[in-house]
Amino acid sequence: MGFFSKIKSALSKTSEKISLSITGKKIGENLAQEIEDALIMADAGVEVSLEFSQKISSKKFPKDATDIDVKKSLSDEIFNLLKPYEFDFFESCRGRNPYIILVMGVNGNGKTTSVAKIANIFKNSGRRPLLVAADTFRAAAVEQLKFWAEKINVDICSGKEKADAAGLVFGAIEQARRNGNDIVLVDTAGRMQNRDDLLAELEKMKRAMRKIDDTAPHKSILILDGLTGQATHAQVDVFLHKIGVDGIIITKLDGTAKGGALMSLVRKYQTPIFAVGVGEAIDDLKPFNARDYADAIVGL
Template sequence: MSEKKRGFLGRLFGGKSKPEDEAVPAAEGAAQEATSAEPQGEDPALDVEMEVRPVAAMNEPFQPFSMDVSPGVAPELSPMKPVLQPEDIPSTDIGSDDVEPLETETPEPPAEEPEAAETPAHETPAAETIAPEPARAPDPIVEPAPPAPAVEPVAEPAPAAEEPKLSWFQRLKAGLSRSSASLTEGISSIFTKRKLDASMLEELEDILIQADLGVDTAMAITDRLSDGRYNKEISPEEVRAILAEEVEKVLAPVARPLDLDTGKKPHVVLMVGVNGTGKTTTIGKLSQKLRSEGKSVMLAAGDTFRAAAVEQLKIWGERTGAEVIARATGADAAGLAYDAMKEAQAKGVDVLLVDTAGRLQNKAELMDELEKVIRVIKKHDPEAPHTVLLTLDATTGQNALNQVEIFGKVAGVNGLVMTKLDGTARGGILVAIAAKHALPVHFIGVGEGVADLEPFSAKDFASAIAGMA
């Protein structure tokens, strides 16, 4: 087979001519048969010159090589001269059938396919990413808009509407609502379309005693009802009116304001009581009232066993502009009282309010410590403390009677402050205390606010506990 019949691949790789019996693709076979009629002669322009070198020449520097692809023979590596150039490849040797489909089909379809494929590919994701964004945008904008105008206008008029309702009697009546409810409900259940008899009076007396009004007050009320009304019908309203009158009679002698204008400077007020009765809070409220009256006030944090009490009193001092004398937690309470007396006298303050640690009335060692505090105060002023206020928790009921007796003997209590009347249905204990001990009641508290501690009024208290308007 001549060099001219080898085809393009043979000339490209520079191999030897293939034997005639080798299998040739159908396309090339047809092309070879068509050219077999031509005269067999070697065309030097179409031949590729090969330079054969011995194996030893492989040690020379690397050069391009070609492969011998003769059948049955292992390919040999031989360096190839770079004589094959594109212009050396004749275009006439390859059939028109092989060239034309490659030129027409190869460039045109790829130019059309990327344009058609790329355009929808870019358009589709763009439409998908833009669509959800406007849908999510209005969600966060719509939610915060409505609550803002709804909250502000409601919060502003609320305090204005509550201010006219903050009268003392209304707060007192609301604070004593639980105590008055137990009394009025019991009275209404007894005196309903019935004539007054002994059994009704006994039932009423039990109700009054259960409300902690005391036996003496209960008997005085039943005696008043039976006088001229026995075996006659009586309405619940009439019973409540008599109840209010009798309670006022008992409380009127003890309803006295706290007098601090005694000419003593400073006027020493010692606050005593059991744990949780509100001594520190009462001192803070008194300080604010006295400061509003133009008096200079000093506070002594004598509850050295409770760090919270010291901090609480410091806060009250900052609010009211009162100086606070305090020591570290666990310090000697008597020593602190001594320093406070010295400072108050040196600065000429009007009122010195001394706080003390809460103590149970049945603990002898704690009561002895209280006596020590009083002795130290008297070293500076034999008449001090001028006022000893006992704070009583109305929720303790009958136990408050025992507290008044014990603290009266140890500390010389000469005034009472009743607190937490708004948290109990046994507010009548104040009536029993007044009837038994006749100690002045200076203040009563029906809440935690500063305005919820007011001077005691017998008439207001009696009307509120009886459920009168």
């Protein structure tokens, strides 16, 4: 399935209300209010929702304009907001060998699954990823990553339960160098943004990488759960300022009615969107495409 049909079905819970707010409606004062309400319900944020609904209501539509024209107009606003944050993540991961990617985020957001999905895309483009099971807190976490590594047939480096994650990462990069892995993907333990001790552990992992390559990590990705909607802002705040984030991945867009949160996120934090998760299967991670997202979310 192409990105558009996939994102369209994934976003259907979010787009339903936005689309209904426009479908069959006459262009006028009420329409703007309904669009604003629908966008707010979708977690697009008050600022964006108000701005876009005002733009639509002040726009001079031709007399014979239909609800499709309104949808196209709203889609264009959303597109213009998001386009600058579309990012060719997979192509960008070049120029360092191995290219080291740190994946982090709050518990259960989809880190491990995303690591597997990312690795699979790299593998299919002819690269040789090494997965690092740096979530050493839980034996089950290592098993979960091993399951994926086997399934997609990529290399994995894991240590003992409760092993020091930073030491493991250091060893993994050495292993990658020896064995010719050109991508190192570090899966880390879930950590709440209010746990300073766990955030410090991430810093320690970064220092361990830098003993080998002082430009590492080459990408730090924050994984956000689409079900959390705008409440992800608190997570972005902390990871951005305390650890550093190069880009975000929003998972579980397929299960949420809050898929508009992408709009409030980029408006507030201006972070690139590396990819979106649209399901549990291995190929359910897609590079973000602003046009398709915008059309899908208004129900075009």
